[in-house]
Structure formats: structure tokens, C-alpha cells
Amino acid sequence: MSSDYALNPPPEGIEDRANAAAGRILMGGPVALVTTTWRGKSNVVPISWHMPLSSKPSIVGIAVAQERYSTEMLKHAQEFALNIPTRPLLHHVQYLGALSGEQVDKFEATQLETFAARTITSPLIVGCCAWIECQVVEAFPIGDHILFVGIVTAVRVDPASFDDRWLVGDADTRPLHFIAGNRYSTLNGVMEARLPQDYEAPERVLRDRLAEELELTREARERREEAVGELREEVRRGHAVDPAALDDLAKSGIEVSPDDLIDLSKGIVLGQ
16 A cells, blocks of 8 residues: 555445535534523423533533524523433433424423523433533524534533543443434443553654664665675676576565666576
8 A cells, every 4th residue: 555645545345425424423422401591481402413612711512403493592591501311311302302392391291300500590400410501602603503602600410420521330320322313322331542651652663663674774785785796796707697696686685676787798697
């Protein structure tokens, strides 16, 4: 395979997909139940398009389809909460995604238990494992969605699910991850990556290997020059030269090309 990627064909077996598949490929993170309240009415919608945007200050973003009722709620409320559900809420999450808050009071329909947030009026949902309260600071129309940017005003977690990272304990304490359609998953295990030690640093290994290759190349060049020099001397003296000697040199890693300009016309070539 060439070191120039432009010359390399794609691996066998891969397939093209529609550009819209990019969104599905990037899914797989925790589902979030977004709650909002405006004019005394509360709403909840499951989303998987959410992301951290900044650490200092802590800012997150959520992308909601422009035609959704939840978008109008967010525009007016200017606040929201991200509730991260666990496995016991699996069917509630799917059901909530199939309802429109414009026609149905989703909290009434699902009988979800709620409790008060610390910094916003949106309700928080019992049975989740983490809650993030946000104030909207920006809203950007992007294609068929609107990106709501929220500065984080409070965070709560269930310590059985999260300390400073997600834990993989009892199945019912793990966050739900959305795959596609009506399929979900949960965290199944933890793998710890081993960082290279100082003596294993990739750049050092590469440097050492390059030095080794250069040394081998230098030694091969010296052996080649010595071998070619001996052949030239044999020819100069008019001694017999066996063409097999060139093959033997090649087998030992010493390539002799026409550029070496060994003039055999003055020698005696065996076999002729």
C-alpha cells in the first residue's frame, strides 16, 4: 500500500450511505429528556442531539427540529433541563417521543413523577440518573433544526450512576443510550486504555526505527559498493566472471543494476 493515501483504494466491503446517515452514525450517547415550562404549562421531549460546548463556563447545546412544539416552548421559556433517564424509563422515553405536547399533556399522560429544580422553573423527572439545569443564551437556526445554547446553572447526579464519570453498576442505574428507531442500549463495561511509557513513546519508537533503517541502509550500501568493486576488479584483470554471482548478490540483499556499469566485454563470461 502506498504512503500516499490518494493512491490507495478503500478497504474491501465498505459501503456508501446517504448523507443523512451521518446523524445516525454520531448517535449512541445518553438520551436526554428535555423539560421546559412556559405560562404554567410544562413539556418534555426526548432528544439525542445534545453536546457539551464549553467547560469554563459550562455550556451545553441541544438541537431540536424547527417544527417541534418543544422548539416554541424553548424559545419562550429561555430555559430547560436535561434529565438523563435509566433503563426503567425505557418505554416512557419511546412513548414521549411519539406524542406532541401541543395536543397532549405529556406529564399527565405518562404520570411521571417530578420534583423542583434549583435554578429554573422547569420540572425535573424522578427515575433519572443525572439532571442539568440551563439558561438559554443563544439560539441558532441550523438547517431544519435550531441549536439552543444553554449555560449550565445547576447539576445533580445519582451517585450510584455517576461520580466524576459514568459508572457501570446495576443495570437499572445505567443511562439509556439511543441507537435508532425504538432501539436503545446501556453501558456494558469499562475498558482502560494503557498510555505508552516514556520508553515506549511513539515518536521515540519511530525515531529509533528510522535510525535503525538508516544504519541498515548505510551498511547495505557499503557492502554493495564493496561487492561491485570486487566484480569490477575481476573484470579489469580479465578474470572469468560467473553471472550467477550477480544473482547471489541480489539474494543477499545487494542489488546490482546496469547503473553500476560493470563492463563485462573485457572479461570471460562463463557459459558463452
